[in-house]
Amino acid sequence: NAVNDATGSGTGVLGDTKSLNTYFSSNTYYLYDITKAMTGVIETFTAKNGSSLPGSYSVDSDNVFNATGQRADVDAHFYAGKVYDYYKNTHGRNSFDGNGGTIRSTVHYGSRYNNAFWNGSQMVYGDGDGSTFTSLSGALDVVAHELTHAVTERTANLQYQNQSGALNESMSDVFGYFLDPDYLMGEDVYTPGRSGDALRSLSNPEAYGQPSNFANYVYTSSDNGGVHTNSGIPNKAFYYTVQSIGKSAAEKIYYRALTRYLTPTSSFSNARAALLQSAADLYGSGSSTYNGVASAWTQVGVN
Numbered sequence: 001n002a003v004n005d006a007t008g009s010g011t012g013v014l015g016d017t018k019s020l021n022t023y024f025s026s027n028t029y030y031l032y033d034i035t036k037a038m039t040g041v042i043e044t045f046t047a048k049n050g051s052s053l054p055g056s057y058s059v060d061s062d063n064v065f066n067a068t069g070q071r072a073d074v075d076a077h078f079y080a081g082k083v084y085d086y087y088k089n090t091h092g093r094n095s096f097d098g099n100g101g102t103i104r105s106t107v108h109y110g111s112r113y114n115n116a117f118w119n120g121s122q123m124v125y126g127d128g129d130g131s132t133f134t135s136l137s138g139a140l141d142v143v144a145h146e147l148t149h150a151v152t153e154r155t156a157n158l159q160y161q162n163q164s165g166a167l168n169e170s171m172s173d174v175f176g177y178f179l180d181p182d183y184l185m186g187e188d189v190y191t192p193g194r195s196g197d198a199l200r201s202l203s204n205p206e207a208y209g210q211p212s213n214f215a216n217y218v219y220t221s222s223d224n225g226g227v228h229t230n231s232g233i234p235n236k237a238f239y240y241t242v243q244s245i246g247k248s249a250a251e252k253i254y255y256r257a258l259t260r261y262l263t264p265t266s267s268f269s270n271a272r273a274a275l276l277q278s279a280a281d282l283y284g285s286g287s288s289t290y291n292g293v294a295s296a297w298t299q300v301g302v303n
């Protein structure tokens, strides 16, 4: 309850200081945020480099989470709060389930684990091996990517394979852009020893081995039909869309399509239609916004 609500501070993965919503109980501070208009909370755990979930609450004795080993915890907690605020303030959505569901994260998962995931119930982040990745919760676009998998699961529920899976992936990269508006994905945690690179590029998918046109769709059985490869095609359509209609209109159209028109088996062509329907609903068919969406998808070979 409110009497236990505390404001702490912490050091993030990139060495930056940030304020934290914490919880005080029996001489211990928890990464446990009760300040949002939720029925649930935002809570952060550590797996202590094991693989059992959720692990133990991230705690501190003085409400200053500045130990090196707490950096991933700090960012997972802080960025989860940011993504919660984004969905609530921009789209009126109360948490990933629209019903104030608890947002749970676990960091320090596995040993030198170069990945992150939404497991159907919570977000999970590895620390990386220090060469390919540093702790993956250190990137706001990665946290937004993972939490958007939860939103997608509760709305369109795009099947995680082939074209619907690539759309699922793209939706997560797209909302990663809305939280961190540059066209790179994961740049803050990818190859800490090299600047200027990223895991993916929405403006130039080919830079990281993804196609950007349907003519170059990759038919493969790996990675659930290449969901992390073929997402380059809808990602490029998104890039063209933002360049033509702007971030704000794109935001409204993408959220509307995701929550009202896309279905578990939607194809790339179905996504074009869903986005056009959303544009027509909000701006009118034949509007410049509508036409901008149409041409974006035509440019990536999807009609």
Ligand SMILES: O=C(O)[C@H](CCc1ccccc1)CC1(C(=O)N[C@@H](Cc2c[nH]c3ccccc23)C(=O)O)CCCC1
Residues within 6 Å of the ligand: 114, 115, 116, 117, 118, 142, 145, 146, 149, 169, 186, 199, 223, 228
């Ligand atoms: O959420 C997702 O789509 C990815 C989930 C990957 C996963 C799936 C199932 C079980 C465990 C892990 C995680 C992210 C991802 O795009 N992973 C890619 C790229 C990647 C990251 N680390 C890797 C290590 C090896 C190979 C590929 C990768 C992948 O798993 O393909 C999203 C943002 C950053 C990491």
Ligand SMILES: [Ca+2]
Residues within 6 Å of the ligand: 141, 180, 182, 183, 184, 185, 186, 187
């Ligand atoms: Ca980015």
Ligand SMILES: [Ca+2]
Residues within 6 Å of the ligand: 187, 189, 190, 191, 192, 193, 194, 195, 196, 197, 198
């Ligand atoms: Ca890098």
Ligand SMILES: [Zn+2]
Residues within 6 Å of the ligand: 145, 149, 168, 169, 172
């Ligand atoms: Zn993903």
